[in-house]
Amino acid sequence: MSVQQATAVRTLVLGDPEDVREAAAALAAGRAVAHGFGNVYALTCRPERDAVEDVNRLKGRPAGQPADLTTVPERIPSAFDWTRLPDDVPRQQIRSLAEELLGLGPIGLRGPAADRVPGALTADDDGVRTVRVVAPGTRCPSHAFLGAALALTGGDFLAVTSANRSHHATGRAHEPAHWRAAGLAGEFGADPGVRILAHADEEAARRRHPFHRATSVSVLSFHRTAGRTRSGLPALVLERHGSLSADHIRAVAANHGFGLALAPHATRPLPPRPYAAGSPRATSAHTVFPSVS
Template sequence: MQPILDIADLAHRREAAEAVADGAALFYAFGNFCALAAKPDLETLHAMNALKGRPRDQVGSVTTTPELGNRVFDWDAVRLPWSALVATMADLNALGPIGFRGPAAAHVPSHLTVDGTVQLITPGDACPSNGLVGNILDLIGEEHLYITSANANKDNTHYAIAEIRKEFGHRDDVVFIGHRHERANRRRYPHHRPCSTSIIGFDSGALVLERHGSLDAELVARVAARHGLGLRIAAHERLPVRRYRRPLRAGRRAHVLA
């Protein structure tokens, strides 16, 4: 079984980054849950879809560092006030994991877009995975990574790295990196459930809650209203949190030293 590296350890982060640069799938701590990321090329997308049991050409989302997030979108095609939208996005990123869908910048490849839009998933500004992603991007010379949920197709996403390892740890083309104390980390995100992110769309000239995930719709609406924007709710049913067969004890460590 593959080891679980410690995301707080710089040497472990470098080891994980080099594995991803060599083509490995990255299962990693992402805000208060876990995600799967990899290089953004089409061949890798096909491999990740096969890993998860998805259709070969299913489109993926992107992730990047906070500094590069705005470069994912074509701001000339945005029909909302830029200052209000950027301020809303910044406040949501400060809270923790969130997703945004908007007009795709020209450099985003077509296999990571749908009808000219791109979906950016971020862990929030304070997540240590931002440093890991930055290391990977430096190694591969890209501005973003492919990202998707850390699960098999149609299952709810994982929030415990050791549980992901049970599913995928036998493979030699994956790498795992998480927190030593996951429950303590999840307490850093009091507004978020440990499930896939809520997604806010802004490609239609309005701010729309397209997926009601980890962050509550009412809180998203209050943040938008603070900057003079309304929020239309298109997703009323909230995503469920994955249930494990036995509770994860407060003192249980998730990592296994390499």
């Protein structure tokens, strides 16, 4: 996409009620919305399988790959089947841990899926039907958009994925999520199936989440444990080492009676997306974002 094409992209803005309503209506009508999500951007769509498959193709992923689930904070507990927790994972302690992590910012939580979760948002892990809930955290203004989209779709859940092209499409091992709307517009702005709902102020969005790096969310799973720590605490599994550091998650987990084990592929944190030197840094509301590619 050229700079001239990118500058023609009309970008909606989080925090503007009319823009939020327009983006929610576009999602309800079947389009994907690339929107501010914590300190980065995410791509959200309806949770039905055909919508998820369309977004997977857009990203260059296999069409049948499950999406993550997102929703407003008060509906997150209903995504999980709390009766299927391991015996050494008390429900109330997990819920209080999740609430603290969500209070800090964007996070992913993987657990046993409730029966009502659409199949396109679930994955089987050795006989356990799981769902990965990815939320922007309670400090993010995107909840107004998510709530409006849920009201129009008539459901409790939406599908979400990182705002990037997949490594299947680019040939690179990992393609980090966008954290600048300029880059987002350059990559997705020309697609008629995508609307862009940008942070009103990207610098402020990052300041709002001082413990998080500008990359995809960390994902903590609790549908099974990884034994016990030396002090005897049941160890939850960090399955993706993203924006919130393993050390920070370990400290928060300990406050709620859990240890932390890192999955083999989570020993090294995901890097933020690098942008070209000298590329524009558009951060203000109602700015038209040129390409940074």
